[in-house]
Amino acid sequence: MLSARSLFQEILDNDDSFRLFCSIAAGGESQGGWENARIAALVPASERALAPRITRHGADEDKHGRIFNALMKKRGLKPVDVPADTDYTMLLERQGIGLAHERLRSDEPLTVPDIVTYLAHSRVTEQRASEEMELLRRHFGDHPDLGRAVRMISDDEDNHLAYCHEELLRFAAAGHGRVIQRTLRACALAEIRVYRDVSLAVMSHMGRVLGWSRPKAVLLATAIRAVYVYERAVGWRRMVSLRMPERRDALGGRATKAPEFA
Secondary structure: OOOOHOOOHHHHOHHHHHHHHHHHHHHHHHHHOOOOOHHHOOOHHHHHHHHHHHHHHHHHHHHHHHHHHHHHHHOOOOOOOOOOHHHHHHHHHHOOOOOHHHHEEEOOOHHHHHHHHHHHHHHHHHHHHHHHHHHHHHHHOOOOOHHHHHOOOOOOOOHHHHHHHHHHHHHHHHHHHHHHHHHHHHHHHHHHHHHHHHHHHHHHHHHHHOOHHHHHHHHHHHHHHHHHHHHHOOHHHHOOOOOOOOOOOOOOOOOOOOOOOO
């Protein structure tokens, strides 16, 4: 029976598919680390108190990239180039979502609307990350090799999501509510399209590596498209709601260190 667990297990058991999975994940996390570091450096003077939290966010993302690279190294594997059609971060940027890398490479300070855009983009993408890591945690949280990494990354993603909720609610109370809701909706609708396209691309690459039959590949592609139809109809709404999180000031401390993988 085809299930999320059996699919992940198949990817985990094959060195080539595991290397591709970790390379894609590490690339996205490292990119997120760079983006947050640049945003922290360019925060406007009126929001400098937010800079340490953005820095912590970026440090966590960098840590996740190191974790995925360490998991490969433990199995004697080296990263592979990330296929362009699986580059979630860059594909979102091409959709005009978030802050453009060209903007982040400049030394011009960001504006408060830029910070609102960053937080709205992060709220949507961290929702996805939190859900995906919760799925992995449910199936592999006790895995002897992956368990510690999965649990740590899952906790971090939950913290990132809580931070986005809290900061966006703060900006909404300061009069940015309508802009936040418009931005969240635009981000969510773009993200679900990109997530569908990236998911199809990843499964296509995995299928070639693992030698999947055509019926299996078609079934997986159909399931991905069905998720998109649901998200396009109603599922996107979970990405735009805001509520005060139970974890307050979730990024107020220092980033935790990555675990060692012998």
